[in-house]
Each structure stands twice: as C-alpha cells, then as structure tokens.
Amino acid sequence: MTRTRRLGTIALAPFFCLTLAASALAQSEDELHEKKAPAKPRCPLIEDPAGNAGPNPIDFIRLFVDNDATQVYFRVDFAEVPTGTWTAGLYLNTDLDQVTGCDVGIPQLNGSEYYVGFSNPELAPAFVGDVRDCMSGSDDFPNNGGAQMVLKGRRATISVPIETLQILGPSEGFLAWFSGGGNFGPAVYKYAF
Numbered sequence: 001m002t003r004t005r006r007l008g009t010i011a012l013a014p015f016f017c018l019t020l021a022a023s024a025l026a027q028s029e030d031e032l033h034e035k036k037a038p039a040k041p042r043c044p045l046i047e048d049p050a051g052n053a054g055p056n057p058i059d060f061i062r063l064f065v066d067n068d069a070t071q072v073y074f075r076v077d078f079a080e081v082p083t084g085t086w087t088a089g090l091y092l093n094t095d096l097d098q099v100t101g102c103d104v105g106i107p108q109l110n111g112s113e114y115y116v117g118f119s120n121p122e123l124a125p126a127f128v129g130d131v132r133d134c135m136s137g138s139d140d141f142p143n144n145g146g147a148q149m150v151l152k153g154r155r156a157t158i159s160v161p162i163e164t165l166q167i168l169g170p171s172e173g174f175l176a177w178f179s180g181g182g183n184f185g186p187a188v189y190k191y192a193f
Helices: 029-034 142-146
Strands: 005-013 016-022 060-067 071-078 087-093 114-119 127-130 148-152 155-161 173-179 183-190
Touching: 060 173, 060 183, 114 155, 127 142, 142 155
Parallel strands: none
Antiparallel strands: 005 016, 005 060, 060 071, 071 155, 087 114, 087 173, 114 127, 148 155, 173 183
C-alpha cells in the first residue's frame, strides 16, 4: 500500500480550490482520489502567467505549499516540461524578519535563512541550504537537509522536514519566494496542524 500525504491544492475556478492528496513519491490518479483526508483547501501561494520566462529553460507558473505534522510539501508547476540543464529554488524567511538573513538587494525579498534548491534530478538531488550569508550548498545540513524531490511532467514536488526548517530557530511558517526563470513572490505560509 502506498501512503499518501497532503500536498496542496489545484485551482479549478477563481473561487474554488480542491485539495490534492499526494505522496512525496509519484502515485496514480486513482490512488489520489481514494485518499479520504479531511479537506484543507489551499490555492496557489504564488502564481505567474505562462510564457514570460524569456530564454530561461523553465517557465514557473504556480507554487503550492502544504504540510503535515512532519513535512512541508512544495509543488512547483511549470508551463512546459523542464528539460536539459535547469535549476530553481525557494528562498524561505522563517523568522519573518527582512533585516536578518540574506540581503539580495530587493527589500521585499531580503531576510531568507533557508534555500531549497532543486534541478534536473539526473544532475543533482534536491537540498536545503543555510542561505543567511547569501550562499548555500547541499552540505549545509546532514543528508541534504532531508529534502526529496519527484519530477513528473510539468510538476516538481519537493518535501522538506519541518525539523530542518527549525534548525536555525523556531518558526510557525515562512515568507517564501521562488527563483527560477525569474523571481516570484514573496508570500507568507503558516504551518497548519
């Protein structure tokens, strides 16, 4: 039996969101619909129109975020299937203070403590890095920070242990922005338990 985890939502109409249950690993649509988890609607945390990525190899369109008791799930949707060499990342400001953490020179994006990096899985695994000094790497935390990614078609799903996002200090959520084919966000996400 495949265990499922809550992942996010998909927007079906401007005012209606449907909870999407999924595991950190790929599942069939039938398995997703069999999940009887209580509904916790979430619309996209960040959206961007398709077709404006220019020469970038990826065209980001939506970020969904959800969590369970132990993991945060990031679902990134692209306009087209990412191919070749590409990288993307999520910057997370867990203390919600834009004076602490990384200063990228864009006031609304300053203050990140964590970077969740992901790319073509054939090239490198997903990881969580300490980006307070504006540099991070897969060796910043043991075991790549526990990050895992599945890329299926136009969708990347990354799971990160909440415990990892508490290493640098306790938090009840984060301010997130996406980097890849441009910078998008920020938007606040609060953990739902």
